[in-house]
Amino acid sequence: MSTRARIAFLKGHGTENDFVIVPDPENTIELPPAAVAALCDRRAGIGGDGLLHVVRSAAHPEARHMASEAEWFMDYRNGDGSVAEMCGNGVRVFARYLQRSGHVAEGDLAVATRGGVKTVHIAKTASGSGSAGDVTVGMGKALLPEGAVTVSVGERSWPARNVNMGNPHAVAFVDDLAHAGNLYAPPPFSPASAYPDGVNVEFVVDRGPRHVALRVHERGSGETRSCGTGACAVAVATARRDGADPAVTGTPVTYTVDVPGGTLVITERPDGEIEMTGPAVIVAEGEIDTEWLESFVR
Numbered sequence: 117m118s119t120r121a122r123i124a125f126l127k128g129h130g131t132e133n134d135f136v137i138v139p140d141p142e143n144t145i146e147l148p149p150a151a152v153a154a155l156c157d158r159r160a161g162i163g164g165d166g167l168l169h170v171v172r173s174a175a176h177p178e179a180r181h182m183a184s185e186a187e188w189f190m191d192y193r194n195g196d197g198s199v200a201e202m203c204g205n206g207v208r209v210f211a212r213y214l215q216r217s218g219h220v221a222e223g224d225l226a227v228a229t230r231g232g233v234k235t236v237h238i239a240k241t242a243s244g245s246g247s248a249g250d251v252t253v254g255m256g257k258a259l260l261p262e263g264a265v266t267v268s269v270g271e272r273s274w275p276a277r278n279v280n281m282g283n284p285h286a287v288a289f290v291d292d293l294a295h296a297g298n299l300y301a302p303p304p305f306s307p308a309s310a311y312p313d314g315v316n317v318e319f320v321v322d323r324g325p326r327h328v329a330l331r332v333h334e335r336g337s338g339e340t341r342s343c344g345t346g347a348c349a350v351a352v353a354t355a356r357r358d359g360a361d362p363a364v365t366g367t368p369v370t371y372t373v374d375v376p377g378g379t380l381v382i383t384e385r386p387d388g389e390i391e392m393t394g395p396a397v398i399v400a401e402g403e404i405d406t407e408w409l410e411s412f413v414r
Contacts, residue, residue, distance in 0.1 A: 204344015
């Protein structure tokens, strides 16, 4: 990386799950974990729950096999610099960036992720609204591994539903979201074998018919204002708790999921496919000081 090179960045969020966006179509920018963590640092960097590295699929070794299906690859990193399979809110913001930059228009597109190719729909802007239309992401199907799981905070513990949305989740229903504590550290879980690579933990309360609210600890990021895959996992776990299974009834089921940063709408279809709809906003753009960033690359 040359210190003379200019590295562009943008900042965006989906229901206040915020991201540093680094456009790099040909995959020429080196972003080791320390550099990503520095960029995501809220005091000494740009600040974000994670980083969206925007790369053409054909230019990235992990995505070349998906290039025929999706031109763009979301090389997603957690705020601590670790690699993640998928981020639902991140996909919406990623799509909004592609739209803003002129790479795609309103309508349908495909985005490659480590969790597979995701289908995305960018809604048209409502006439006179002045704000961009919501983005819907096809999140794939949920897997529901068997086996009891328990999560704990302090002296309290709860049974949790194991849901995999391309990344692992433990969904616990609680009486009060305050019972989740500060969520700075990962809530303990058992058995350890259930999540050998760590887990995202959602604490959930009911708000009304097919309406829930959550707080979440995302592995590698701590508590975040929103988690798209977490909202999907919560909707599926709540539906099963409520006795609803679209694969059995043949009828889609939709839940409204309040997150600290806003509201997402999750629909599970009879074929098992899950769709998540919510906002995506780009709030700023600028340039990274390359000499500063190079100090984390060496």
